[in-house]
Amino acid sequence: MLGRWFIRVFLIFVPLSLLSVFFLFIHTTVEKERSSVGTLEEERGPQVELEFWNTWVHNEPWQEIIFERMKSFEKVHPEIKLHMDAIPHDEYKIKVKAAAAGRELPDLLVVWPGAEMRPLVAGRSLSPIDEIVGNYKDKLIPANKLMDYAVGGKQYAIPTVVSFTSIIYYDKALLMNKGYTHFPETYGEMKQLLTLLRNDGKIPIALGNKAKWVLQSCYLSTIGSRYTGDEFLSEAIRGERRFTDPEFVSALRVIEELNKMGAFNENMNSLDNNQQDDLFIEGKSAMVIDGSWALPKISLQFQGQLGLAAFPAVSGGNGSTTSLSGVTGQGIAINADLSPAKKAAALQFIQYINNEITYKKLLQSQMLVPANIPVPRYVDPVFKEMFELTSRGIAPVYDAVLPSDLIDTMNKLLQDMTTRKGFGPEQVAQALQSKMDEIRKGQFDSIKSVNNPNVAKKEEAP
Known part of the structure; x- marks a missing residue:
């Protein structure tokens, strides 16, 4: 009788003991993992x-x-x-x-x-x-x-x-049909091509200047370099050259000419630069001038028929004929x-x-x-x-060099030149120079006030 009772107690007690040991092991393991994670988090610090x-x-x-x-x-x-x-x-x-x-x-x-x-x-x-x-x-x-x-x-x-901000993307097949085996090498030849395209009912150049920076960054930066050379901007900032110089006015005149000859789409100031690329991709224009950043998007739509070119040489220019504005x-x-x-x-x-x-x-x-x-x-x-x-020379991008206040003025004036009658290159050039003079005077006055102890004392007075 006693033996049977002992066996029953043994059969109940031993499994319970083993189960307790198992749960104790699990608890200890979890605590160690928590401690390990905690230590790792302490080493890494809070998120x-x-x-x-x-x-x-x-x-x-x-x-x-x-x-x-x-x-x-x-x-x-x-x-x-x-x-x-x-x-x-x-x-x-x-x-x-x-x-x-x-x-x-x-x-x-x-x-x-x-x-x-x-x-x-x-x-x-x-x-x-x-x-x-x-x-x-x-x-x-x-x-x-x-x-x-x-x-x-x-x-x-x-x-x-x-x-590089000024790449001409063009439809090779379309130009071939017009008798052009390669892109025109001079601005004069380019204008002849644009006239031919316009007369055939095709938008010559897709433009989206809604945000105003495209004409400055993608057009004027390279066109300006063709006429003025690459040192013009830094010299204009120092006051050694002026935006009213004939070379710069000639660069502005190119944009005026392109606009007046109908090279752009009429809604150019209602589209942004992505929408201008879409016009070209959809076959509504013969070319678009945009940055190198647009190549992956544009090239996907052309099967070996996408041409690339720099703005061609200009008559009477002082700059490189092959460089591109880039930064x-x-x-x-x-x-x-x-x-x-x-x-x-x-x-x-x-x-x-x-x-x-x-x-x-x-x-x-x-x-x-x-x-x-x-x-x-x-x-x-x-x-x-x-x-x-893009390995043939790099010209400065205007908005990477000129003061931001001047760039804001330039962007607005370039857009105005495409919309306001009687507002041409000479007026734009004069307005830009006036703004540059204002900026330089402000910098001079700031330096003068810092170096003048009497002005400094006056500013410190209550």
Whole structure:
């Protein structure tokens, strides 16, 4: 009887004991995992969130590459969370200016060099990134291509692409049908072609200048260089040359001539630069003048019939006959007001995006890059043609060199020249020079007040 009772107790007690040991093991293991995760999180620190503004709204092939790299970055760095806000280009520039004025810029933002970035630097809205420049300078990227994003000896962004702003994209088959085996080599011959196209009912050149910058950046930057040479802009800023000089007026006259001869679509000031490309892609125009950034989108629609050209030589010009206006672009800058933890995360992001892997992928997508990377062997022949076309010299882009206030005035005046009767090149040139004189006087007065102790004391007085 006692033996049976003992066996029953044994059969009940032992399984319960084993079960208790099992649950104790599970509890201990879970606690260890929690402790391990906790230690890992302590090593990584709390998650950092970064707000990132850019203009990548069209999902173009090169933008998809950047998006892919951003997703990869978040996998490698789970402690950093990106919040991207893609804003249309023209709206973006207005939003950035307003945000900078109220010190409400995002943690990261895409910036353009020159006139677009300098006011942000002057307003102390951007943080220098000198601590990472050594990873690029004369290693992955030549020093002269980093300079576009340097102000006062400090670096504020790393260029992602190289943008040539004035490429003529044309329909080879259409020109062949008109008797042209290649694009005209002189401006006079080009006008003859444009007249022939217009008389046949075809829009010669698709133009979308709604945002006003296209005539300045894609047209005048290269046309101006043909007439004035590349030193004109810096000399005009110093007061050594003037916008009323005959050479610059001649460049303005080209735009007036193109408009008056009906080279553009009538709704040119109602379309943006993406819509102008669509006109060309849809076969409604014979050509379009846009930046190198448009190649991936445009080339998809042409089966070996896309031609590329630079603006042809002009009569009496003092500049190169082959160079194209160009500048590095799509640099990512950092808000000056970030905490040390956020800035460290932002620098990690920039170095992940601007690295050899990204640049190689961009080249494969037909985007020109600032890095020392050879063109892949297997790329679309039209991209090789672009590479060759853009290697014949680089001219300054107006809005990357001139003061932003002057560029705003220039953009408006160029649009006015296409809409206002009796408002021609001479009036535009005089208005530009007056604005330049005003800007230079303001800079002189500012320097004078700083150097004059009496003025300084007066300003400090209550």
